[in-house]
Amino acid sequence: MKTAMVVEPDLAHISTGKRKRKLNNELLASAFLGPYFIFFLVFSIVPIFYGLFVSLHDWTLIGKVKFVGLDNYVYALQDSDFWASLWNTSYFVLISTPLMIITSFGLALILDSRIKGRTFLRIIFFMPNILSVAVVSFIWIFVLAPYSGLVNTVLHNIGLLSLGTELFWLDDPNLAWISIVMITLWWTQGFNMILLLAGLQDIPIDHYEAATLDGANTWAKFKFITIPAMRGLIVLITVLQVIASFKVFGQVWLVTRGGPGNETRTIIQYIYETGFTANNLGLSTAMSFMFFIFLIILSFFQLKFFGKKVD
Amino acid sequence: MKRFKIYAITVCLILLSTLILSACSSTSNNKSVSEPKSSDAAVSGKKITITYWNLFGGGDGVIMNEMVKKFNDEYKDQIEVKALTQDWGQFYTKLQTAVAGGNAPDLAISHTSKLSELVSLGIVEPIDAYSESIGLNWGDFNENILSASIFDGKHYAMPLDAHPLILYYNKKILRDLNLLDENDKPQIQPGPEGFTSFLQKIKDSAPSGTEAMLLPSDGEDPYRVWWALYNQLGGQGVFDESGKKVTLNNEQGKKAAEFVSSLFSSGLVKKSFPKVGETFQAGKGALLPTGVWFTSTLEATKGLEFGAIPFPQIFDKPATWVDSHNFILPIHKKGEDANKVNAALTFAKYITDHAAMWSKAGHIPASKVAVESEEFKSLPLRQDYLQAGNNGVYLPNSPKLWPVKDQLVQALNTIWSGKVPVDKGLEAAVQTMEKILAR
Numbered sequence: 001m002k003t004a005m006v007v008e009p010d011l012a013h014i015s016t017g018k019r020k021r022k023l024n025n026e027l028l029a030s031a032f033l034g035p036y037f038i039f040f041l042v043f044s045i046v047p048i049f050y051g052l053f054v055s056l057h058d059w060t061l062i063g064k065v066k067f068v069g070l071d072n073y074v075y076a077l078q079d080s081d082f083w084a085s086l087w088n089t090s091y092f093v094l095i096s097t098p099l100m101i102i103t104s105f106g107l108a109l110i111l112d113s114r115i116k117g118r119t120f121l122r123i124i125f126f127m128p129n130i131l132s133v134a135v136v137s138f139i140w141i142f143v144l145a146p147y148s149g150l151v152n153t154v155l156h157n158i159g160l161l162s163l164g165t166e167l168f169w170l171d172d173p174n175l176a177w178i179s180i181v182m183i184t185l186w187w188t189q190g191f192n193m194i195l196l197l198a199g200l201q202d203i204p205i206d207h208y209e210a211a212t213l214d215g216a217n218t219w220a221k222f223k224f225i226t227i228p229a230m231r232g233l234i235v236l237i238t239v240l241q242v243i244a245s246f247k248v249f250g251q252v253w254l255v256t257r258g259g260p261g262n263e264t265r266t267i268i269q270y271i272y273e274t275g276f277t278a279n280n281l282g283l284s285t286a287m288s289f290m291f292f293i294f295l296i297i298l299s300f301f302q303l304k305f306f307g308k309k310v311d
Numbered sequence: 312m313k314r315f316k317i318y319a320i321t322v323c324l325i326l327l328s329t330l331i332l333s334a335c336s337s338t339s340n341n342k343s344v345s346e347p348k349s350s351d352a353a354v355s356g357k358k359i360t361i362t363y364w365n366l367f368g369g370g371d372g373v374i375m376n377e378m379v380k381k382f383n384d385e386y387k388d389q390i391e392v393k394a395l396t397q398d399w400g401q402f403y404t405k406l407q408t409a410v411a412g413g414n415a416p417d418l419a420i421s422h423t424s425k426l427s428e429l430v431s432l433g434i435v436e437p438i439d440a441y442s443e444s445i446g447l448n449w450g451d452f453n454e455n456i457l458s459a460s461i462f463d464g465k466h467y468a469m470p471l472d473a474h475p476l477i478l479y480y481n482k483k484i485l486r487d488l489n490l491l492d493e494n495d496k497p498q499i500q501p502g503p504e505g506f507t508s509f510l511q512k513i514k515d516s517a518p519s520g521t522e523a524m525l526l527p528s529d530g531e532d533p534y535r536v537w538w539a540l541y542n543q544l545g546g547q548g549v550f551d552e553s554g555k556k557v558t559l560n561n562e563q564g565k566k567a568a569e570f571v572s573s574l575f576s577s578g579l580v581k582k583s584f585p586k587v588g589e590t591f592q593a594g595k596g597a598l599l600p601t602g603v604w605f606t607s608t609l610e611a612t613k614g615l616e617f618g619a620i621p622f623p624q625i626f627d628k629p630a631t632w633v634d635s636h637n638f639i640l641p642i643h644k645k646g647e648d649a650n651k652v653n654a655a656l657t658f659a660k661y662i663t664d665h666a667a668m669w670s671k672a673g674h675i676p677a678s679k680v681a682v683e684s685e686e687f688k689s690l691p692l693r694q695d696y697l698q699a700g701n702n703g704v705y706l707p708n709s710p711k712l713w714p715v716k717d718q719l720v721q722a723l724n725t726i727w728s729g730k731v732p733v734d735k736g737l738e739a740a741v742q743t744m745e746k747i748l749a750r
Contacts, residue, residue, distance in 0.1 A: 060407075060432065061404060061407035061408055061411065061432075062407055062410065062411045062432055062433075062434060063411050075750075081743070081746070141585075142585075145583075145585035145586075146582075146583050146584070146585065147581065147584060147585065148585060149585070166582075166583075168582065168583045168728070170583070171528070171529065171582070171583045171724075171728050172728070172730070173730070258721070259529060259721060259724055260529070260721075260724050260725050260728050260730065261721055261722065261724065261725040261730075261731070261739070262721055262743075273714070273717075276404055277713060277714045277717060278711065278714040278747055278750070279407075279428070279432075279714075280750060283750070
């Protein structure tokens with residue numbers, strides 16, 4: 001690609017000095033961008049088109065079996081499990097996203113106020129974020145275990161749970177979702193918190209001082225200064241969070257395996273199982289594409305509706 | 312102008328890479344097996360190196376590696392086996408892609424329950440053509456174990472072992488409760504009532520903190536117990552003749568599920584009990600139904616006095632869950648090298664003949680040669696396992712067996728958790744299983 005651009009001697013010759021410099025800059029830029037672009041092409045763009053090709057076939061781990069046209073897409077559209085797992089994922093996004101934003105925002109506000117031991121708290125709040133998904137999942141499997149787990153033991157000791165009864169955090173469909181949201185919240189809120197904290201610290205202090213002089217109370221300051229100043233950042237974090245949450249897989253797979261039944265099976269897990277357990281890569285690629293389109297549409301609407309309000 | 316050129320090149324590159332990539336992987340899986348040919352490199356007298364993939368981790372892996380080392384020492388100047396242990400979860404995926412990519416190992420391990428999928432994908436080569444040249448006598452293998460590895464009358468696998476579901480028991484706990492007979496075997500009365508009253512006795516009189524029976528209420532083990540009971544009741548297989556309909560939702564299937572479910576709902580077995588195996592190792596559980604592979608771990612546990620019996624007959628006839636490890640010959644796209652195949656099978660036969668050593672891990676040898684060896688006879692407990700191996704019932708053949716079984720396990724989990732009644736749960740199982748079979 002680079003060679004293709006160098007071979008333009010005529011153009012370089014006639015151009016003025018300015019044009020020449022511009023061309024040089026472009027050449028330099030493409031020299032830097034080139035290597036990345038090649039990787040981007042080989043590892044992102046090509047696989048996407050290749051995936052489209054695969055999704056039109058009956059395809060196993062061994063390779064292509066036969067061309068089936070849009071059959072995989074038609075099958076996926078009529079597949080109740082596809083929709084059920086897509087709903088499961090959406091359900092997770094719907095409950096986890098608001099919680100995630102509010103918790104992170106709350107913690108960021110605590111850290112932004114001048115309380116003692118802020119640095120210590122900041123470390124504590126952010127710490128889970130550096131753990132890998134496997135570590136997080138196994139910690140919580142221990143903590144949530146019935147009979148001997150920390151949560152049930154504490155509930156027994158403070159008398160909220162009568163002795164002899166146990167809460168099956170991971171085996172009851174409703175509790176399993178609560179557990180997964182709780183785990184995800186504990187694990188990932190730290191990152192949003194740091195972003196929001198940085199945003200809070202960017203709000204000029206004189207705004208608050210002026211408000212104090214005007215006799216505004218804490219709530220008024222929060223409502224009329226903090227929230228408007230943070231709106232852009234909150235929208236951005238919401239969009240990023242929704243997309244990230246839709247891709248939920250690791251912690252669910254490790255903690256509940258999609259169980260009990262298939263109650264917590266996420267769309268990614270279903271795609272994975274279709275491809276690598278049921279050995280039906282064509283169908284699983286078609287599902288990935290439909291999920292991909294779903295996410296694009298979702299992001300489009302998010303930006304359209306939330307984006308407008310951003311100043 | 313220039314921009315157009317960049318776009319043109321980009322598009323060309325995309326198209327080109329698509330072509331190259333698809334060319335690489337678009338292999339049809341119905342290619343005929345080319346005639347074995349000898350390569351010049353393997354003239355007699357020269358050392359042959361073969362690759363061998365297995366999925367044995369933990370205690371199994373240590374023993375298998377010892378056996379490979381022993382073989383390599385004995386066949387020093389003729390054959391060298393390079394063993395590679397792949398991660399359990401990814402093993403079959405890697406095996407299939409390796410065959411597709413033309414980098415298949417010369418020898419690999421497969422579960423009996425996975426064989427029909429591999430055979431139907433056309434990535435395993437039958438062994439029959441070579442059995443004479445390495446002096447293999449199929450009559451040397453246990454019939455129950457061997458017959459599960461035959462497809463269309465061809466031997467696609469050399470069985471190494473059988474690993475049935477059995478019942479471990481803590482001798483100390485049961486002795487203190489006076490529940491052992493003179494041979495140190497648990498005195499379980501026949502019939503479902505006999506078994507539950509045995510559990511009730513332990514529950515009533517064992518010291519607190521001791522569980523009567525340890526069985527997780529989700530995953531493979533309760534499903535294996537269910538499968539054992541289903542077959543004890545005379546349940547007939549999983550599929551009808553077409554292989555597309557699931558027949559589990561029958562009288563026997565329900566009765567077996569009701570029995571397992573009642574163990575949990577009555578509180579005889581605690582629901583969702585965490586770390587079942589560790590609890591038994593710690594001496595806090597009287598009974599533990601699981602596979603023979605747990606034997607070596609328990610034998611290595613200090614201060615644990617345990618015994619094991621075949622899974623007890625609770626219903627009409629003895630039966631239990633069983634699966635096996637087999638040696639298979641993955642297909643090489645470039646054609647088979649007869650010398651390598653012979654070397655691989657020589658190694659496989661050596662391991663099956665010497666499987667007494669393998670049974671230290673708990674598995675039952677498939678080869679009668681190994682079963683009759685003094686080394687095997689001197690091992691504790693294993694003689695009892697032999698019976699379990701003969702009573703073991705394999706899952707029927709189906710190219711979709713594993714994904715179908717995963718769905719069965721998920722549906723059974725909902726029954727054990729008490730959220731779904733038995734008939735609804737089995738109905739859901741049949742639906743999801745048939746959906747996968749229909750694809």
